[in-house]
Amino acid sequence: MDASSRRAYRAQLRKAETATDKKPSRAGRDLPAAIGVGVVLGALIIATALLWAPSFVALVTVVVAIGSFEMVSALHAGRIHAPLVPVLLGAALVPLAYVGGSDALTVGYGLVCLGILVWRAIEGPVRAARDVAGGVFIVTYVALLASFTSLMIDAPDGGQRIIVYALLTTMSDIGGYAVGVLIGKHPMAPSISPKKSWEGFAGSLATSAIAGGLGVPLLLGGEWWAGALLGLPVALFATVGDLAESTLKRDLGIKDMGSLLPGHGGLMDRLDSLLLTAPLVWILLGILVPV
Structure with missing residues (x-):
């Protein structure tokens, strides 16, 4: 092996060692990819929800x-x-x-469960x-909970x-992630x-309450306190939804539910908190900010 070949070999070896020694993100995910996927999903939700309701329903169905x-x-x-x-x-x-x-949702849910049996x-x-x-369980956890967005x-x-x-729900996730990475020291579970x-x-509670205090008056014409009050149980249910899916994945011995979304895993790895908060927001908005 000549001198140039040896130098190239040593450079490749150093590059491999650097890649091996690189520490993973404290978030446990590919952050740039996760942000990009989150922005695209958010844009789809906003565009379909505001422009034409049936397109939003079609998106949720898919x-x-x-x-x-x-x-x-x-x-x-399992x-x-x-x-x-x-x-x-x-x-x-x-x-x-x-x-x-x-x-119709109640009757349809019963018929689907009967069909499974x-x-x-x-x-x-x-x-x-x-x-x-x-x-x-799947129909209840995914289809039934998601259907509350159609009622909304x-x-x-x-x-x-x-x-x-x-x-x-998104601000709850972002607040929990940011505060947890910066100063998180006491594990929940x-x-x-x-x-x-x-x-x-605590970061989830704060950011969700702030988002509610700003978003409800601006978007729905409700009281700021109603939005802030709504944000607290949303953060709680979003966190429980995240922990519930983590429990399920650990029991099954898998890391992600899928691999469709870069930085997130599968769609279900992104929907865990959104599913559990859908019926909660539908009910509480109907009470706090009636149509």
Whole structure:
């Protein structure tokens, strides 16, 4: 090996060692990619919610179908084989709620759960109870909870309500992430999510309340205190949703629900907090800022 070849080899070796020694982000994610994906998703939500409500419903329907598929695949790691076809049909609950309201949503949810039971019974009795429970869980967790956004956007000021809902939940995530990275020292649930701290949770409460205090008056014409009050349970439910999905992933022995979104994993890794806060925001906005 000549001198130039040896120099090139040593340079490649140093580069490899540098890459190996590089410390991961305290956030545990590719931050630039995560920010980029978040901006694109936020722009889609705002554009569809404000421009044409049916386009928002269509977007949520597609997202629910993809998220349900990710959940079916993830549960396979726990030897739970939820019936794919009826679970995917659960995405129809989103447009059904928009067209028929809460009564149609209730009836549709019952029919989908019945369909899961019948579909799985035809396949045979082995582990049937576990598979049916898995399918009902997915439809409840993904399709049913997401359908409350259809009830929300059906209001005359529905687009603005969707933006308030997305804004408060997103600001809760951002506040918790930023404060947790900067000063987080006391883990909330180290066995579930080691990076989530009590300091970060305080940041979630503060940023969500501030976003509500500003967003509700500006977008919905409500009182600032109503928005601030709304922000507190939103932050709580968003945090619980994040921890709940982390618990599920640890139990299944997987890192992410999928790999569709760079910096996030799968769609379900981005939806955990948004799903749990959807029915909460629909109910509380109806009380605090009635149409």
